[in-house]
Amino acid sequence: MTRIRLAYSLVWIAILLAFGVPTAAPAAGIELSATTIKQGEAVEVTVYVSEVGRNPVLRFGGRVWPLYRIGQEGLRTYIGTDPFTRPGTQRITVESGARKGVVLFSRGITVQRVSFPTRRLRLDPDKFALLDPKLIAIERQKVGTALRYLSSGQHWDGAFIVPVEGRRTSPYGVISVYQGRRRGWHRGTDFAAPVGTPVYAANHGIVRLAEPVPVSGNAVFIDHGFGVVTSYLHMSAIYVKAGQRVRKGTLIGAVGATGLSTGPHLHWALRTNGVLVDPLPWTR
Numbered sequence: 001m002t003r004i005r006l007a008y009s010l011v012w013i014a015i016l017l018a019f020g021v022p023t024a025a026p027a028a029g030i031e032l033s034a035t036t037i038k039q040g041e042a043v044e045v046t047v048y049v050s051e052v053g054r055n056p057v058l059r060f061g062g063r064v065w066p067l068y069r070i071g072q073e074g075l076r077t078y079i080g081t082d083p084f085t086r087p088g089t090q091r092i093t094v095e096s097g098a099r100k101g102v103v104l105f106s107r108g109i110t111v112q113r114v115s116f117p118t119r120r121l122r123l124d125p126d127k128f129a130l131l132d133p134k135l136i137a138i139e140r141q142k143v144g145t146a147l148r149y150l151s152s153g154q155h156w157d158g159a160f161i162v163p164v165e166g167r168r169t170s171p172y173g174v175i176s177v178y179q180g181r182r183r184g185w186h187r188g189t190d191f192a193a194p195v196g197t198p199v200y201a202a203n204h205g206i207v208r209l210a211e212p213v214p215v216s217g218n219a220v221f222i223d224h225g226f227g228v229v230t231s232y233l234h235m236s237a238i239y240v241k242a243g244q245r246v247r248k249g250t251l252i253g254a255v256g257a258t259g260l261s262t263g264p265h266l267h268w269a270l271r272t273n274g275v276l277v278d279p280l281p282w283t284r
C-alpha cells in the first residue's frame, strides 16, 4: 500500500468513526409485524423493493391490498382479518408490477380461529324495522361513497386513544341474535355511557362522513391514512364536518342511542383497507 493510499484509508476510517457507518438502503424483502394472528387482528406489512414506482401487487386471502409509499424504497399496508377470514396458514405474495405474474417475495401468515360468544337481544319493533335491507343498502352506499377516496399518506401517530369514557359492554366478534335470528358478528366495540358523554377522535385524521345514516344513527368516519378508518356510531350529536382535519382527542360528538341501538352507547369500529378489525389492539 502506498503512503497516499494508506492516508486515504486512515481518513475514511476517521470519518466512519466520527459519523458512524453509513446506513445502506434496506435489503429487498418483506417484513411482517406478526406471523401468527387471531381473527380480528391486523398485520403491518412492509415491502422493500427497487421497483417501488412500478406498482408491485400484494395479495392475501384472495384479494389485492393497496400499498402506500414510505420513503424511497418502501411500501406499507395493513392487512385486516375478521371472522370471515379463513383460519390456517396462508401466503402473502408480492408480485412485480412490471413483469406480470412474477412473484418477488412470499411469506406465510397463520390466522387462528376465535370462538366468538353469542348475545341475544330483543329489539323494539321500531328498532327492528331498521334491519330493512333497503335501509341497510342506503347506508352502505353512503358510507361507500364517503370512503371511496382516502388519503395515501399516514396521518395517525402512535397508539389510538379509546374515544369515550365508558364501560366496555359488547366486545368485537360477538354474534348478535335479534328476535331469535342470527345477524352476524359484531365488528366493533361498544361502550355504555350516558347520553351526552363526549366522544373524541381516536387519532389524527380527516373526517370523511359526519351525518345521520339509517342504521348507525349519527355517525362520524375518520380517515387516518394508509387505509385505516375509524367510525363512531349511534351518537346524539355531531360536532365536526366532512373534510375537517381532526387531532387525536378532538371532540367530535356525544354518546347517544340513535339508529339501531338498545340504549345509550358508542359503537367504535376500525377498518383497515375495508376490513373491520378489533379496534382495541390499536390502543396499545
Ligand SMILES: [Zn+2]
Pocket (backbone or CB within 6 Å): 170, 186, 188, 189, 190, 266, 267, 268
Ligand atoms: Zn356495537
